[in-house]
Amino acid sequence: MRFFVILLCGWLAGVAWAAPSSVAILQYHHIGHDTPRVTSVTAAELEAHFAWLQDQQFTVLSLADVQQRLAAGESLPAYTAAITIDDGWRNVYHEGLPVFKKYRYPFTIFVNPKLMREAPQQYMNWEQLKELQQYGAHIANHSNSHWHMTWRQDAETESEWRQRVEADILSAQQEIDEQLGPQPRHFAYPYGEYNEQLEQLLAEHGFLAFAQHSGPWTAYTTPTAIPRFPASAQYANLATLSTKLKSLGLPVISSTPASMVVAHGMVTPSFSVELANTDDFNPRQMNCFAGSSVLQPQWDGNRFTVQLEQPIPVGRSRVNCTVPSRSEPGRFYWYSQPFVRPNAQGTWPD
Template sequence: MMQAARRALLALLLIVSPGAVADGVILLYHRFGEDRFPATSIGLGAFEAQLEHLAEGGYRVVPLAEIADAVRTGRPVPDRTVAITVDDAYRSVFDAAWPRLRARGWPFTVFVATDPVDRGLPGFMTWGQMREMAAAGVAFANHGRSHDSLLRRPGEDEAAWRARVRAELLGAQARLEAELGVRERLFAYPYGEFDAALAGLVRGLGFVAFGQHSGPVGRWSDPRALPRFPVGSAGVGGDEFRLKVAARALPVARAEPWDPRVPQGSNPPRLRLVLAPVAGPDPARLACYAGGQGAIPVRHLGGRAFEVVARAPLPPGRARYTCTAPGADGRWYWYSHPWIIPPAPSGPPG
């Protein structure tokens, strides 16, 4: 009873005193200095400039588990908190990223797909290298065994698909525990792809999960799929990086539908957002965007509710709507909603 009362009091304080609510930003990288992969690799000069900005800007770089635990327990995250994550465990993490982060004494987390490491595939770190990093304080977490998309169900019924997902997550977790002593249940969706069914299964296995849809983590973020800012891809310049790490989470209390999977015939998808009644962003200045289309209409439904629909169908595959609003201090409030768009139905045989 006392614990429930304390939680209720904390929730009241967070509503009444919005200044107590701050947001964390999770950065996502893949490769470092690997120019052959421009879509997923960041140049070393650009990476060093980003780290320098974090240091000079007074940001607090924390272990990812600290933000995950705050989400689980409902605790606020101190302002200007950043966690650094890297997906896939490529060799350039060991050769290029780790020395630069170690020199600053900064923690980071590597999400490992374990099968490529077990098979000794070129371009990936070895378990021995990861043990060396873990002994120095680097954290490792679950990216599945094979890195296959967990959304696709090639010839599988519901039971077979659920069994495969469990084998992917629990098999990878067992390897991480055996090789590196990993016990924390943190999981990054391969390719950032998830839907409500997959997210529910992952959460049911006890994992806090992470996507690749941009945005800070805030009080209303969902532990089934926490957002991360992909900053290692081509085209992320210094100004854009500074804007993203300074962003706050748009206080989206409800998103309908939450499920990213778009049913056949519902493209472009219709998104309804309800903002929480807290100080911060001006709802009248909310602007939303769709990839390849730029700004899209925002329909105000009354109060703090809005509806967003792209002007034209989104291309098949991964897509997103991004909504932002300026804050009084020049920092932006940010929310991205991912979509999984089905292929267009084929016509009748000619």
């Protein structure tokens, strides 16, 4: 009898340990040999990634499908991924087409219509984008101008800033919809940079918005701060990328700070995350990686706080926290906190 009770308790605990459905979004830019390596994969690397997804029996969904299925409360296959490509470089058409044709996975290209007009030799045109639509492409919004969207121009008030970026985002969407018919409102932040006001603006206009800090997308994810895993350059290596593609998302209820952009003087920021539960992992096993240092978070109930010890650089950086899952041995929960620290003038490099 006692053995049975222990078994029953284990089974009940097992039910409580279910991880949230988690979708890893790959993020690419250039496909080529002669493009900046830091934002490039070769066609062979791209094909190796697609072959690996197929080999590992991943379900690859469009962003709109994931959006709809998470909103409906559906549970997704254990290994689910989505594919995104930023900027719409012309090499994506020339180098990627054979790979897209071979695998027929859905993928999203985030484009900047104004840049397409201004530098037609560098970017795909609408005809090429339409051709890629036949092989799985969805076309979405990366702003018109590819500005650092959170920057204010000289003497610009908050309402002037808001009008400027709102017009930039909506005019890009209007041109995409005119060229291709109405498309889902999906926006990728240029450089992955956003603040609370920009999130609010995109939410008001019904956009989902995708960033560049890493981690999977779950029903808990803020719809205007959806993480993606960069898959270019050193991140293209499947030895490490495979762990990310199989990672799980924490059940995050709230987090601070509200904006990734911190004050110039904030050289060692902290961040705090409240979870719905910690059922599926041992909180003491969570490690956070900030530059070269490994930090242990401080826990208070279901909330953890990480205080950085080493100064963060001017520009973008991020802290990644991981902890092994109990219910799915070999898989890790993955959470990323992005930061941008401006220079004394309030800007930072690309």
